[in-house]
Amino acid sequence: MNIETRITHAGLCTDSVTGAISTPIYQTATFRHPAVGVSTGYDYSRTVNPTRQVLENVMADLEGGDRGFAFASGMGAITTVLMMFSNGDHLLVSDDLYGGTYRVLERNFRQLGITVDYVDMTQLESVEAAIIPGHTKAILIETPTNPLMKITDLAKVSALARSKGLLTIVDNTFMTPYLQRPIELGADVVVHSGTKYLGGHNDVLSGVVVTARPELSEKIGFIQNSTGNVLGPQDSWLMLRGIKTLSLRMEKQQQNAAAIAEWLVKNPHVKQVYYPGLPGHPGREIQVKQSNGFGAMLSFRVPDAAWVERIINRVKVITYAESLGGVETLITYPMKQTHGDIPAEIRQKIGVTDDLIRLSVGIEHIDDLIGDLEQAISGGAKG
Ligand SMILES: Cc1ncc(COP(=O)(O)O)c(C=O)c1O
Incomplete structure (x- = not known):
């Protein structure tokens, strides 16, 4: 079946008793055992909950993995994956990445003896050179990166990792399995x-892990159950409902994003635009090779920080808020919001500076979005 159909059928008719079209919300903490030593397969909702299980199976199917796991947030998912490592282990991580991932690595995992080096994953030689034999255990990649949209060649980095006995972990948040399936390209964990984008409506927090092989599923499943970081049944249901329209939303969002990127490039007040679909984007060819689209995230530079503030204060259709991927277009100031926890000198080095604005493009009419940016940017020019 094509991925659009599998997406639309997320959670369809999973209850064979009633034939309910929509997966029921099993709002229960625990399950009756028919007799001593006999289980229905459901014992306690931290371990398995039927609604969460449907979502987890859907995600394993869409990503082409062995098993899926649903968590209370994306950081919950990332934390669980990082708990596979221990004192003395070393990780290589994309140098341009979500600030929360940087924070958990630096503030929580470093104190447990897990060290990290941040590398430009677009340069295969730099990745190879940063591997510390005997210590490096995994490579954690965001592609496109947040917020500068750098593209990593997933097949090449995964092959390098495999040849050195390292795991490849990919944060696929920006792309979703509709546009990019890292496991098919050699990744071990997504x-x-x-x-x-999976939830898609800015109304539910959640995280997902998909593992490529049973031995990894075993590890993640154990950590999820033992630490209790799980998504509740109501939120699992909201996720299933959101996923059903993922392909339509993604198509419309990336179509709008491409139009905005092209418009921004021509705007005389905009210094630089970062969108993988633009002809001059350095990672465009790799993106075409490894995914089915360019996504709906973009960033751009304006002359200075004062401009950023004026633009953000002037937008009317677009909302100033953290987060991304929902149907509503959001404007974010990475330096102050999503990347606020990254030290200033590192932000400066990678280019997350005070003149950078990020857009998560939604499904509104394109004329309203461009009209809003037009008035906000020309207003920004007036001071
Ligand atoms: C790429 C990426 N990964 C992970 C996260 C963390 O997810 P959550 O906010 O659901 O914990 C975010 C949040 O913005 C993100 O952008």
Whole structure:
């Protein structure tokens, strides 16, 4: 079956008793055992809950993995994956990445003896050079990166990792399995902030992990159950409902994003536009090779920080808020919001500076979005 159909059928008729079209919300903490030593397969909702299980199976299917796991947030998912490592282990991580991932690595995992080096994953030689034999255990990649939209060649980095005995973990939040399936390209583990495109409506927090092989599923399943980081049944249901329209939303969102990127490039007040679909984007060819689209995230630079503030204060159709991936277009100031926890000198080095604005493009009419940006940017020019 094509992925659009599998997406639309997320959770369809999973209850064979009633034939309910929509997966029921099993709002229960625990399950009756028919007799001593006999289980229905459901014992306690931290371990397995039927509604969450449907979502987890849907995600495993869409990503082409062995098993899926649903968590209370994207950070919950990432934390669970990081708990596979221990004192003395070393990780290589994309140098341009979500600030929360940087924060959990630096503030929580470093104190447990897990060290990290941040590398430009677009340069295969730099990745190889940063591997510390005997210590490096995994490579954690965001592609496109957040917020500068750098593209990593997933097949090449995964092949390198495999040849050195390392795991490849990909944060696929920006792309979703509709546009990119890292496991098919050689990755071992995929993580998501399900809060973003998968949920799609800015109304639910969630995280997802999909593992490529049973031995990894075993590890993640154990950590999920033992630490209790799980998504509740109501939120699992909201995720299933959101996923059903993922392909339509993604198509419309990326169509709008491409139009905005092209418009921004021509705007005399905009210094630079970062969108993988633009002809001059350095990662465009790799993106075409490894995914089915360019997504709906873009960033751009304006002359200075004062401009950023004026633009953000002037937008009317677009909303100033953190997060991304929902049907509503959001404007974000990475330096102050999503990347606020990254030290200033590192932000400066990678280019997350005070003149950078990020857009998560939604499904509104394109004329309203461009009209809003037009008035906000020309208003920004007036001071
Ligand atoms: C790429 C990426 N990964 C992970 C996360 C964390 O997800 P959550 O906010 O659901 O914990 C985010 C959040 O913005 C993100 O953008």
